[in-house]
Amino acid sequence: MKEYDVDKLLDNQNLVESMLQEFMREGILKKQTEDVYEIKGHIAKAEHNLRFVAENIKLDFIDWAITGCYYASYHAALSLLMKRGYSSKNHLATLCVLIKEYYKRELNKEDLELIAHFLDYQDLLFYVESKNKREDAAYSTKVKFEKKEVEQLRIKAALFVSKIKSIPYS
Numbered sequence: 045m046k047e048y049d050v051d052k053l054l055d056n057q058n059l060v061e062s063m064l065q066e067f068m069r070e071g072i073l074k075k076q077t078e079d080v081y082e083i084k085g086h087i088a089k090a091e092h093n094l095r096f097v098a099e100n101i102k103l104d105f106i107d108w109a110i111t112g113c114y115y116a117s118y119h120a121a122l123s124l125l126m127k128r129g130y131s132s133k134n135h136l137a138t139l140c141v142l143i144k145e146y147y148k149r150e151l152n153k154e155d156l157e158l159i160a161h162f163l164d165y166q167d168l169l170f171y172v173e174s175k176n177k178r179e180d181a182a183y184s185t186k187v188k189f190e191k192k193e194v195e196q197l198r199i200k201a202a203l204f205v206s207k208i209k210s211i212p213y214s
Contacts, residue, residue, distance in 0.1 A: 053143055060140050067137040074131050086123035090116045090205045097198050109194045113201040120208035127213055
């Protein structure tokens with residue numbers, strides 16, 4: 045998914061709804077009861093991946109550090125979905141739920157006040173950016189990435205996970 049696709053989704057709630065309905069029909073996205081243990085499990089996995097990233101940067105396995113940043117972010121995102129009673133087997137479905145359930149436009153004022161300082165447009169872009177970096181790291185023959193760039197990605201991932209951990213249950 046490219047950044048312009050995120051902008052398109054953010055600007056078109058009907059498209060997001062349509063995609064979510066299709067994901068539900070296909071069984072890729074499911075409604076379920078909120079599971080506190082699963083939420084905590086995703087957060088624990090995100091934190092585990094952040095430790096993996098830090099160690100891989102030290103060992104100069106930069107490509108695997110990028111992959112770890114992506115998975116730390118993704119597990120944090122999955123915990124958010126579970127907080128709203130969803131489970132997802134697809135990255136785009138996950139992103140659409142984040143937009144529908146957490147993005148600033150369609151939530152009431154109280155939700156906006158609560159969520160706005162946790163999850164903003166930059167977080168959604170980071171989520172997609174880290175996915176693209178992960179694909180480059182996993183599938184490209186390029187082994188060397190800039191350590192400074194990966195360290196910045198690690199910091200963004202850590203901040204994203206930290207924000208997600210602070211969002212209360214519904």
